[in-house]
Amino acid sequence: MKAHNFFDDVYEVVKLIPEGRVTSYGAIAKYLGSGLTARMVGWAMNAAHTQMDVPAHRVVNSTGLLTGKHHFGVGNEMQELLEKEGIIVQNDKVKDFSQRFWNPVTELAL
DNA sequence: TGTTTGACCGGTC
DNA sequence: CGACCGGCCAAAC
Numbered sequence: 001m002k003a004h005n006f007f008d009d010v011y012e013v014v015k016l017i018p019e020g021r022v023t024s025y026g027a028i029a030k031y032l033g034s035g036l037t038a039r040m041v042g043w044a045m046n047a048a049h050t051q052m053d054v055p056a057h058r059v060v061n062s063t064g065l066l067t068g069k070h071h072f073g074v075g076n077e078m079q080e081l082l083e084k085e086g087i088i089v090q091n092d093k094v095k096d097f098s099q100r101f102w103n104p105v106t107e108l109a110l
Numbered sequence: 111t112g113t114t115t116g117a118c119c120g121g122t123c
Numbered sequence: 124c125g126a127c128c129g130g131c132c133a134a135a136c
Contacts (some may be wrong), residue, residue, distance in 0.1 A: 024118085024119090039115095039118055042116065043116060045117060046116080061119085070118035086111095
């Protein structure tokens with residue numbers, strides 16, 4: 001059995017993101033830390049949204065910008081999902097990103 | 111097997 | 124503020 005696949009680690013963290021919260025690719029990468037980089041998180045998410053039930057819409061880049069919204073659906077599906085969870089999204093960016101930011105390193109480390 | 115790319119990040123110009 | 128570069132690692136071609 002393959003214990004720790006790259007994607008699995010990312011999936012777990014993303015699934016642990018509470019509603020109304022978002023995190024960044026770099027944060028996940030830093031949390032997993034062991035040889036993971038922000039790009040790998042994005043790569044994993046690409047497979048995630050296609051194959052797995054991973055709330056990738058809760059993952060944005062360091063600026064809170066919905067970088068992956070184009071990958072979600074044709075429309076603003078990603079934004080709508082976030083707003084439905086109580087996250088304010090304006091101009092493809094998460095409103096009060098600092099408040100909404102859920103840092104796995106901090107939250108899970110405690 | 112080597113090159114290209116990818117939903118990034120931080121720094122620099 | 125927009126553009127570019129290096130890093131970091133794995134999948135796709």
